[in-house]
Amino acid sequence: MIQLYRVSKYYEGVPALREVSFRVNKGEFVFITGPSGAGKTTLLKILFCAELADEGQIIIQGINAFRLTSSNIPYLRRNIGFVFQDYKLLPHKTIFDNIALALKVVGTPYGEIERRVYQVLKKVGMEEKLHLTPPKLSGGEQQKIAVARALVNEPQVLLADEPTGNLDPESGKDVFRLFKDINMKGTTVLVATHDWETVRKMQRRIITMAQGKVTDDGSQSSQHSLTTGSLTVDLGTSTRRTFETKP
């Protein structure tokens, strides 16, 4: 579970986030959308403890992020997978080594590493590319490897920042299909994206941001329900579900 309460962040006095509040339940799939400069990346960085918020409260997996010491941040990150727009794969290492690094970092015994790398690559359909280096793969393939690396430690939360920003539409679809599968197995997924077309098709909760503020939460209905025939129903104070309706 992720909960933010009136979170603000300033860069040299300029607000990047302004009193952002929302809650994401375990196993939810949430899109964070909005134009460039809306604060999507800052929000994900704060959730990942790469940036510190200046005001507000953040609870991630039951941990108060404000009370985390720098030596505890790595342990929180081990429960959160992160997928970057630019993949962040090490170009001189093989696909195997790139993924194995994530396992080594958390102290996985050597004997388990090979099996787990193979398993996760199989999950993303890339097990044949084990011994290649990233530059020999397409953008879509590299992003699948990045997703595999984010998943190899079986995190409870997956954060993705513009994961399809550098991909062609077909590769983008593959990556979102992966996110959907991961989410179906219980992982909470938060994706910051511009890709409104995919967002619309996937029929999940949408948090819309502009100028550092949440302007709409679960607003699929308000913006697109008439055209797509979807309806968002508030099932309580924090849980929203989106249902398909026939136009």
Next chain:
Amino acid sequence: MKGYGLFYFIAEAFRGLRANSIVNLLAIGTISMAMLIVGFFLLIFSNVQNAVNSLGDQIEMSVYLKDGLTSYEKNYIFSHLKAEIGVRKVTYLSKVEAIALFKKELKGQEALIQGLGENPLPDSFEISIDHRYADAQRLEAMARKIVGYPGIEDVSYGKQGAEVLTGLYKLLMYGGTALALLLGVSIVFIISNSVRLALYSRGQEIELMQWIGATRRFIQGPFLIEGMMLAMLGSALAIGVLAALFYLLPQEVVLFLSRPNGLDFLPPSVITYIIMGGGVLGLIGGLISVNRFLD
């Protein structure tokens, strides 16, 4: 077992050493030059120290007795002198023995003492001083104490010689320490630069490791080992070069330098200290760079 220990860090450090082999070879070369100076100085220091020690052993103090002391009184003084700290040996020299010795020393010029008539030399005790206690201040204090004993006429010792020895020893000690400190700081600087280059060359990997949950210890471990290895390799190389120079010296030079105490190479314990000390300096250099980089 969870977590990767020393073997992982060592393996990663070797990988790092191989990856930046040219930079690291230059670092090892530079460190070995600095360590060569340290080793060379230690070699001189240990040999000069041996020489100073043997000269120190030659320092003697003469305690002149008043005339007419009984043998009981002389024995009393003897036992007190023997009990003094730093006294290696006490020898009694009667006035008869003293004049005989004096005559022997003046061989060929006996005429100088012909007109003296009665033997003017007093009975005395000759004290040999342990070289560890042969510093000027200590000897002066000892002389002042002994001259206060009843039955003592006067005390004399090679004051100037002791002062020269003490000065030489202090010069070596302080000069050596200052030089070692200066070179130690240079080694830390060299290592921290080499490790910093390694850190920058693997910056992308380090950033990624931080993103995927690596602890500080996991990231810094290999770099610290790498710093230690660089410094230890540099130190070992310096010892090797020094040994080669020492053993390949022309025989005439060795004979010339060997007088009067013989010339020794560094003992194994000092070699171990140099290499281990290099390792500690490497660790400090590595820590400085890694902490700066990760903060």
